[in-house]
Every structure is written in C-alpha cells, then in structure tokens.
Amino acid sequence: MQPQLKSKVRCADRExxxxxxxxMDPLSHEVSHLVVSMNGTGERQIPMVAVQTxxxxxxxxxxxxxxVLGLPPFKRDDYVTVHEVEIPGLERHIHxxxxxxxxxxxxxxxxxxxxxxxxxxTYVMGLFIGLPLVFPVLKFMMKPMYAPMxxxxxxxxxxxxxxxxxxxxxxxYKRTVKEAxxxxxxxxxxxxxxxxxxxxxxxxxxxxxxxxxxxxxxxWTNKRDVPYLAFSGKCPHLGCAYKxxxxxxxGQVFLCPCHLSxxxxxxxxxxxxxxxxLDLLPIQVSANGxxxxxxxxxxxxxxxxxxxx
Amino acid sequence: MSDTPSIGTQTTVAEKVFDFxxxxxxxxxxxxxxxxxxxxxxxxxxxxxxxxxxxxxxxQSVTGVLLMFYYVPTADHAYASTQYILHDVDxxxxxxxxxxxxxxxxxxxxxxxxxxxxxxxxxKKPRELIWVVGLALFALVMAFGFTGYLLPWxxxxxxxxxxxxxxxDKVPVLGDFLARFLKGGxxxxxxxxxxxxxxxxMVLPAVLIGLAxxxxxxxxxxxxxxxxxxxxxxxxxxxxxxxxRQIWKDAVGMAVVFGCVSALAFWEPVVLLDEATPDxxxxxxxxxxxxxxxxxxxxxxxxxxxxxxxxxxIALPGALAIFLLLLPFxxxxxxxxxxxxxFALIGWVVLTASILLFTVSAIINRSFxx
Numbered sequence: 001m002q003p004q005l006k007s008k009v010r011c012a013d014r015e016x017x018x019x020x021x022x023x024m025d026p027l028s029h030e031v032s033h034l035v036v037s038m039n040g041t042g043e044r045q046i047p048m049v050a051v052q053t054x055x056x057x058x059x060x061x062x063x064x065x066x067x068v069l070g071l072p073p074f075k076r077d078d079y080v081t082v083h084e085v086e087i088p089g090l091e092r093h094i095h096x097x098x099x100x101x102x103x104x105x106x107x108x109x110x111x112x113x114x115x116x117x118x119x120x121x122t123y124v125m126g127l128f129i130g131l132p133l134v135f136p137v138l139k140f141m142m143k144p145m146y147a148p149m150x151x152x153x154x155x156x157x158x159x160x161x162x163x164x165x166x167x168x169x170x171x172x173y174k175r176t177v178k179e180a181x182x183x184x185x186x187x188x189x190x191x192x193x194x195x196x197x198x199x200x201x202x203x204x205x206x207x208x209x210x211x212x213x214x215x216x217x218x219x220w221t222n223k224r225d226v227p228y229l230a231f232s233g234k235c236p237h238l239g240c241a242y243k244x245x246x247x248x249x250x251g252q253v254f255l256c257p258c259h260l261s262x263x264x265x266x267x268x269x270x271x272x273x274x275x276x277x278l279d280l281l282p283i284q285v286s287a288n289g290x291x292x293x294x295x296x297x298x299x300x301x302x303x304x305x306x307x308x309x
Numbered sequence: 310m311s312d313t314p315s316i317g318t319q320t321t322v323a324e325k326v327f328d329f330x331x332x333x334x335x336x337x338x339x340x341x342x343x344x345x346x347x348x349x350x351x352x353x354x355x356x357x358x359x360x361x362x363x364x365x366x367x368x369q370s371v372t373g374v375l376l377m378f379y380y381v382p383t384a385d386h387a388y389a390s391t392q393y394i395l396h397d398v399d400x401x402x403x404x405x406x407x408x409x410x411x412x413x414x415x416x417x418x419x420x421x422x423x424x425x426x427x428x429x430x431x432x433k434k435p436r437e438l439i440w441v442v443g444l445a446l447f448a449l450v451m452a453f454g455f456t457g458y459l460l461p462w463x464x465x466x467x468x469x470x471x472x473x474x475x476x477x478d479k480v481p482v483l484g485d486f487l488a489r490f491l492k493g494g495x496x497x498x499x500x501x502x503x504x505x506x507x508x509x510x511m512v513l514p515a516v517l518i519g520l521a522x523x524x525x526x527x528x529x530x531x532x533x534x535x536x537x538x539x540x541x542x543x544x545x546x547x548x549x550x551x552x553x554r555q556i557w558k559d560a561v562g563m564a565v566v567f568g569c570v571s572a573l574a575f576w577e578p579v580v581l582l583d584e585a586t587p588d589x590x591x592x593x594x595x596x597x598x599x600x601x602x603x604x605x606x607x608x609x610x611x612x613x614x615x616x617x618x619x620x621x622x623i624a625l626p627g628a629l630a631i632f633l634l635l636l637p638f639x640x641x642x643x644x645x646x647x648x649x650x651x652f653a654l655i656g657w658v659v660l661t662a663s664i665l666l667f668t669v670s671a672i673i674n675r676s677f678x679x
Contacts, residue, residue: 026347026548027541083338085345085550088532144500145489172588179499182384188588233588237618238475238607240468241589257593258472259608273613297496299485300475303615308495 002031003054009036009046010058011065019059023079029093034059035074043074144180149307151219151294159228159289162195166265168244168254169193171230175295190233191281191293192244192254194265201227203266204280212282212294214307220282220294229267230293232279237261237272239300254278275303344552349535351547352555355429356533358422360559361566365415366517368567369453372408373510380460382506384499387462388584395579406574412454414570416599419450427657430645431534437637439527442520444633449517451599456509458597459502467585468594470505471497472604476622496587537645593675602667605674629660 007019020043021035034046046068052060061068082090156173163169171193174186196204205224212219231254235242240258247253247262250270254263262271267278282294297309320328330336348356379398381390394401423443426432432440459470474497478488493500535544549555582592596604603622606612612621640653647654 025545027349027545080345084341085347086342086529086532087347088530141490144493145486147494177498179384179494182499185385188586190588238472240472240594241587258468258595259604271610273607273610273617275613275615275618299478301479301615301618 003034003059004057007057007059009061011061011063011068013064016065016068024090026087029090038069044068044071045074149214149309153284153292154295156191156291156293159285159291162193165195165197166200167252168265171291189295192231192233193291194229196227196229200266203268204229210280222280222282228283228285230281230283231267232281232297234297234300235261236276236279236298236300237274275301279305344550346551347548348533348551348555349548350539350544351549352558354558355425356555357559357562358418358425361418361562362415362422364563365411365418365566369408369411370514372404372411375404376408377510382460382502384462384502387460387502391461392581395581402578403574406578407570409579410570410573412457414566415450416454419447423447424657428647429534429537430647430650432637433640433643433645436531436534439524439531440637441634442524442527446517446520446524449513449520453509453513454597454599456505456513459505460509461581462502462585464582464585464589464592467497468589469596470501472594479619479623537647598668601671602664605667605671
C-alpha cells in the first residue's frame with residue numbers, strides 16, 4: 001500500500017503531523033520519501049526506510065518525534081513537480097492522489113446502447129469510402145505501364161561501316177518517342193553489329209533460323225546463313241550499355257563496365273554475372289548495304305528472354 | 310518572471326504575449342516537458358545522431374523547397390532547369406550542392422545512429438517499437454536518395470535509375486509490376502521522372518514526417534536507455550536533463566554537420582554529366598557512393614546468373630532487413646553491454662567491414678575500366 005496525502009503521521013511516541021508531499025525515485029518509479037508537515041513547525045523529509053507501516057490514513061514511523069524534529073527542514077527548491085518533467089511511465093506508478101477527481105457524466109450518454117455497433121459502423125463507413133477508390137486509383141496509376149510493342153523497322157546505318165569479321169561495331173540511331181502528353185522526342189540508342197565468320201554464325205544459330213514471335217505470330221525470321229548479327233545495346237545483366245573492348249586474357253570482347261559481364265563476338269557469356277547471352281535483334285540488310293532493325297528491348301537479369309519494348 | 314529583474318511591476322510586451330499564449334496552451338508546462346527529460350547517466354556525444362538527423366532533414370526540406378522554385382520535372386526541361394540552377398541562379402550552385410551533400414550526411418548519420426543504438430543494446434525491451442520504426446525511417450532515407458538521384462536527368466541519374474529499377478524487377482511475383490509502376494512504362498522516360506519527382510517531394514516527406522513523429526513519441530514513452538554500464542545509484546548521480554547539456558552537444562553536432570556539408574558543397578559542388586540518354590557513350594554507370602557496396606557485390610562471380618542476382622540484390626538484403634526487424638523480439642537477453650554480447654559485436658564489425666571493403670573495392674575498380 002502506498003502512503004496517501006493527508007494521512008496522519010505517528011512516531012514511536014506520538015503523532016507529529018500529516019503527509020504533505022510525496023517524493024518519487026525517477027529510476028525505480030517508487031516512493032522514496034515522504035514530506036511531513038509538522039503541525040506548524042515546518043516540513044521534514046523522511047525516507048521510506050524510516051516507515052514502519054502504512055495504513056489507510058495513518059503512517060507509522062520507527063523513530064521518535066524528537067528524532068524527526070531534529071531532521072533538517074525540507075528544501076522545496078531541490079525538487080520539481082512531476083508535471084514539469086518528462087519521466088516515462090511515472091504517472092502509471094503514482095497512486096498518491098488525495099481521492100478521486102470527478103466530472104459529471106452527461107445525461108445523454110448514460111443509457112446509450114449499441115456503443116460497439118457504432119464504433120464498428122465507423123469502420124464500415126471507412127470501407128464504404130475507401131474500397132470503391134481502390135480500383136480507379138490503381139487504374140489511374142497503371143495507365144502508362146503496359147504499352148503495346150512497336151515492331152517498326154528502323155534504319156540504323158550502312159553495313160559498309162563494319163570492316164572486319166567477328167568485330168563489334170556500334171551503330172547509333174535515333175528513335176522517335178511519343179510519350180503521353182509530351183511532344184514527340186528523339187532518343188539516342190545503339191546496337192552492336194557483327195559480321196560473323198561461319199564458326200561464329202554456327203555458334204549463334206546452331207543450324208536453325210531464328211524466329212521472332214509476338215502473340216503466336218512470327219514477326220521476322222533471321223536466316224542462319226545471313227552473316228550479319230545485331231545485338232541490342234542493353235546488357236542482359238542489369239541493363240547498362242556494354243562496349244567492344246580489348247581484354248588482357250580473352251582478347252576482343254563485349255564488356256559491360258557496370259558489373260563486368262563479358263561476352264564473345266557471338267554474344268555468349270565468357271565471364272561475369274550475366275544470366276544469358278546478348279540479345280539478338282531482327283535484322284535486314286538491303287542490297288545497297290542499308291541496315292534495318294526492329295528496336296526490341298528485353299528484360300535484364302533473367303535467364304529467359306522477356307520482351308518489354 | 311519572478312527571477313527577471315523587472316522595472317517596477319511593469320511587464321514588457323513580449324512577456325504579455327508569452328503569458329497570453331501560455332494561458333491558452335500551457336506553453337511553460339509544454340516547454341518544461343520538452344526540455345526536462347531525464348537522461349540517465351548524463352548527456353553524451355554518442356547521443357547526438359538522432360538530433361542531427363532531424364536537423365539534416367529540416368535542411369534538406371528547406372533547400373529542396375528552394376530548388377523547386379526553378380526545377381522543372383519534365384524530360385525535356387529537367388536537365389536544363391538543373392543547369393540553370395547551377396550556373397545562372399545566384400547561389401543556386403550552393404543550394405543544390407548543399408542538398409546533394411546533405412543526402413550523404415543523412416546516410417552517414419543514419420548509419421552512426423543505428424550503430425549507436427545497436428552497440429548500446431538500446432533496441433531491447435521496452436524499446437522494440439522505436440527500433441522497428443527506425444528501420445522504416447532508414448528505408449525511407451535510402452528511398453529519398455534513390456528517387457532524388459534521377460531528378461537532374463543527367464547520365465548518372467538515368468543509368469543509376471535504369472539499373473536500380475532492374476534490381477527491383479527481381480522481387481519475386483510483384484517485381485515486374487513494381488518496376489513498371491515506378492518507371493510508368495517499360496523504359497525510363499517522362500513518366501518515370503514524374504513518378505520519382507512526386508515520390509521524392511511529396512510522398513516520402515509526408516511518410517517521413519509521420520514516422521519520425523511516431524519515432525519520437527515512442528522514444529518519449531520509453532525514455533532514453535542510458536549507458537550500458539553503471540549501477541542505478543551511479544546513473545542517478547550522473548543524470549541530467551535534455552536541456553542544457555545534451556542540447557548543447559546536439560547543437561555543436563549540428564554546427565559541425567552544417568560546416569562539413571557547406572565545405573563539401575563549396576569545394577566539391579555538383580557538376581552534371583551530359584543529359585540523360587539511353588546511349589551513354591563512354592560513361593561508366595555507377596550509383597551514388599552509399600549504394601556502391603551493393604553495386605560492387607553484384608559483380609561477384611558467385612552472384613552470377615538469374616538466381617545469383619536474386620540472391621545478391623533481393624534475398625540477402627531482404628534477409629538482413631528481416632533479421633534487423635525481428636532482432637529485438639528474439640534477442641531477449643537483457644544484457645546491454647556490447648562487450649558481453651560477442652555475437653552482436655562480431656556481427657556489427659563484419660557487416661561494417663564488408664560494406665567498407667565493397668565500397669573501397671568499387672572505387673579501386675574504377676581505374677581498371679578505362
């Protein structure tokens with residue numbers, strides 16, 4: 001039982017006054033001292049160890065009244081009230097109220113039935129407002145996410161630029177993009193072309209023509225005997241742009257500077273973290289050497305090819 | 310007022326205004342509650358990082374709002390408007406560079422703050438929820454970095470985003486949707502810029518303010534943990550209030566951060582690369598330094614192939630995040646002294662060392678690429 005304010009305080013020999021304040025320990029959250037108002041002779045601070053018993057309205061001390069009177073007077077300035085300081089959880093431990101503090105309960109609230117029903121009704125109202133918004137908001141956000149594929153042929157240059165067999169040559173080209181409300185813009189892109197030797201060609205096609213299909217329909221077929229290969233400029237590891245570089249050990253290779261994936265002239269992975277070979281694009285080379293490709297892009301980082309553009 | 314020597318019984322206008330407000334909202338009590346928070350064992354320099362983060366966030370908000378007076382989030386004007394801020398607007402170079410280096414300061418202080426809490430064992434009961442909300446705030450800071458990076462629309466911005474979103478694509482089941490959702494399409498473009506912009510300047514700040522408020526509220530509910538050594542009597546003897554000693558230390562810390570970030574902004578101002586394009590020329594893509602360690606470990610042979618990539622970019626970071634999230638719930642040992650928690654100490658050292666190692670090796674690797 002915690003001591004109460006206004007409780008009488010009795011020493012071994014006689015009653016000396018009443019509890020006027022209570023001092024808490026901020027760490028243990030326990031009452032550490034009582035302050036006793038000594039019937040007109042000031043206040044004394046008494047540690048809880050000096051308390052023998054605590055009853056409803058009486059605090060019994062071990063010491064005699066003369067010992068208590070001999071204590072130094074209580075110094076208020078050494079303390080702050082619990083309202084002026086932040087000590088987490090302190091309020092939960094204080095039970096030294098002089099009694100209940102009450103306010104009247106409003107007439108209209110006294111006999112309200114179905115409080116739980118009304119509480120739950122607010123959730124229902126919330127759902128009633130929120131749920132119909134989910135689908136429109138989702139569709140609103142998803143508007144540009146799934147655009148149809150673009151199978152236009154793009155002219156990217158003349159094959160005369162490719163001088164040597166099995167050597168990567170970069171073709172830069174511009175692609176017009178019309179995005180939502182934006183004015184039509186040109187983005188710069190690039191593809192790597194290889195004039196493949198029969199050995200490299202065999203490695204790429206393994207005796208079979210390569211079909212590009214969309215929704216079950218064949219868009220284009222790269223013939224196995226056409227020696228020109230076009231690789232998408234996007235590294236199949238994580239989508240950076242790779243280069244044709246000289247490697248100390250592996251010779252001339254495609255090298256991606258991001259995560260150091262290395263591919264040979266046929267696009268096969270020689271080293272590094274790439275999960276699949278470079279992505280071949282549909283290519284046409286006309287009689288006068290004009291190169292056209294379909295500008296496809298594939299998802300990076302996957303073992304199988306997934307076209308996204 | 311009793312302790313201020315006033316002339317006669319006259320009160321000044323300022324005092325009258327103060328009393329007016331105090332009468333209505335209890336200002337004195339509120340201020341007292343805010344400042345008179347017991348710090349068990351006394352104030353310490355090690356406790357400054359939380360306050361520093363709040364300070365950095367405020368500075369990022371101020372500089373960010375200022376930048377928006379000129380910045381235009383469109384694919385055809387983002388780069389030009391950023392260059393305009395850098396080269397034409399008075400002190401634009403400083404504000405943009407301050408904002409740029411401020412993000413680095415944020416990451417450094419988040420790491421320091423989390424390390425302090427971890428090493429002091431301050432995440433343990435009854436402070437589990439503070440830790441959990443703190444982790445969410447950490448994720449927000451990284452998201453701020455990732456989304457802010459795209460906005461200048463230069464090559465660095467474009468490629469860091471391209472690779473970053475490809476990594477998000479590797480999340481199981483939802484990856485493709487998330488990546489398209491962020492990009493607003495299959496490839497980065499205007500939709501991506503719009504989305505990153507609104508996430509950076511509206512969504513993340515709103516969430517961060519809410520969660521930071523919750524973080525502080527939970528902190529005030531549980532109170533500061535104090536040092537991990539010392540008996541209750543010793544701690545009580547050294548206990549002081551948040552004001553003035555801890556606030557003084559926090560204020561010095563803020564001045565130091567402000568000085569460092571300003572110095573970096575002054576001597577290493579932001580220089581943009583060429584405008585973003587899907588054809589980077591000779592540019593070698595690389596993320597901001599605080600993402601370098603992830604970038605570098607994706608280069609490892611052991612993380613090659615589709616599965617390796619999933620392991621390195623989603624599974625391992627995800628497992629670490631879940632581990633940290635659950636840490637206060639399975640680490641029930643009340644011992645807070647880091648020198649009596651060998652696994653915690655070793656774990657922290659190993660993680661910190663490997664982040665440093667991968668970051669440094671990514672920097673060294675640069676010179677082999679040209």
